[in-house]
Amino acid sequence: MPVNKLVTALDMDRVRGDFPILERQVRPGIPLVYLDSTATAQKPRQVIQAMDDFYCQTNANIHRGIHVLAEESTAAYESARQRVANFIGSPSARQVIFTRNTTESINLVALTWGRANLKAGDVVILTEMEHHSNLVPWQMLASELGLRLEFIPVTPDGLLDMQAYRNLLQLAPRLVSFTHMSNVLGTINPAQEIIRLAHQAGALAVVDAAQSVPHLPVSVQELDADFLAFSAHKMCGPTGIGVLYGRKELLEAMPPFMGGGDMIKRVHLRSFAPNDLPHKFEAGTPAIAEAIGLGAAVDYLCALGMPAIAEHEQAIIAYALDRLEEVPGVRVFGPQAKEKGAVASFTFEGVHPHDVAQILDRDGIAVRAGHHCAMPLHEKFNIPATTRASFYLYNTPQDVDRLVEGLYKVKEMFG
Amino acid sequence: MDDLYRELIIDRYKNPHYRGTLNPHDIAFEDDNPLCGDHIRIELRVDAEERVSEIAFDGHGCAISQASADLLAEQVIGKTLEEVRALTKQDVLDMLGIELGPVRLKCALLSLKVLKAGVYGLGEASDDLVE
Secondary structure, three states, X not given: XXXXXXXXXXXXXXXXXXXXXXXXXXXXXXXXEEOEOOOOOOOOHHHHHHHXXXXXXXXXXXXXXXXXXXXXXXXXXXXHHHHXXXXXXXXXXXXXXXXXXXXXXXXXXXXXXXXXXXXXXXXEEEEOOOOHHHOHHHHHHHHHHOOEEEEEOEOOOOOEOHHHHHHHHHHOOOEEEEEOEOOOOOEEOOHHHHHHHHHHOOOEEEEEOOOOOOOOOOOHHHHOOOEEEEEOHHHOOOOOOEEEEEXXXXXXXXXXXXXXXXXXXXXXXXXXXXXXXXXXXXXXOOOHHHHHHHHHHHHHHHHHOHHHHHHHHHXXXXXXXXXXXXXXXXXXXXXXXXXXXXXXXXXXXXXXXXHHHHHHHHOOEEOEEEOOOOHHHHHHOOOOOEEEEEOOOOOOHHHHHHHHHHHHHHHXXXX | OOOOOOHHHHHHHHOOOOEOOOOOOOEEEEEEEOOOOEEEEEEEEEOOOOEEEEEEEEEEOOHHHHHHHHHHHHHHOOOEHHHXXXXXXXXHHHHHOOXXXXXXXXXXXXXXXXXXXXXXXXXXXXXXXXX
């Protein structure tokens, strides 16, 4: 049954008021119902304003200038780094590397730590629920170095098969790289346990936190992660900037990633000395305004409180799963609400996900249709594609109701 | 709405006229639309005058991709291979009678891409075939 209000930890009127795009009508008279935050989240006024202020008041290149703008700009960029470090519980801001996104962060680990430390025959463990950014970089490295990739299987309930993982660890892997939260199934994996077991077996652990950092309280120290990667744009920040956290001794021992300005201490015609952390991994002029936007996004999320955001999403996904269940022909993939984040990927009997998404779009409901950059996972469940509705801090039970109404229309049309 | 899901398209999606396989066949080709996982395989028989005498398609995907394949099959019967090679994106759009955004366009054009790659005897289908 539809509900008007869920008791949630957030003041929804205030939160929704922070996101200008939610006031938009998709077509005349049709308000937006945005259910695609797993792809990218909407941005609050506070983030947009911070970037706007930077360009209007401060804009200058960082780390080199003497003038006021350059000093302010550098301070703002580095302050964003410090806030990100605090947000994920990093012992130091120097362990927070700014990249373009999660994908670049994982590629950085593969191409620097991986190339320097792995050799033919070494085992790297991934999972069957990885999206392409935590799969393809390792496939590329595997074919370059002759690595052996193994995969923790996904159970029919959409969970990782932990017994199979324990068995794989007998292969003495060098690295375990896994998603903290599946972008398709929503499964929240037992990251702490996965990492503890990896360390016991002598392997390092890389956490793809693209979906977890925006939605859950995450502490790199509690997890004991060796590397952790995420993107700003999925956590109310701008596109074009992401983060790689790494353990200090690992980052210090790694060769640089890209060569250029800012990543060097000294340059001669035939040699260079790399800069200290974190600059060693940030060649060239970085995304300065975007880093500042990310800092503002961190402030925004902290002000609401990550536990409150997680609680809100838990209420929404529980309600969404209940309501989706009543629509005949809808089959939702993944575990029960309590084991997952606010993602519902589903099939609709007899109707292709693209058709579902297109019909929902007519009513202003934005969902995603396809394989969500996780083709192997869809192969596993033997479905070409799914429709995915994903929820974030600004979604309400009314959004769920609109989705369900839309699905009844699909049913009517294809009936 | 429902230009995009006009009766013809829903009908041919649900009750295709040309779904199946042809054994033996003279030409066969298949390809995917990786964006949404649409898949189309087309098989043809060609007579002595290089005319398409029989055609069948198989695959899975959205209503637009599958209905488009079925309607295209109908159009192609009796055409010479030369005429098939000359088919364009606009021919498919006229046949469907709907307007499509850039994403759904790929769904609609997959069958033409497969058909032309097969008729040209190419190893791989390219988007250039349906420009």
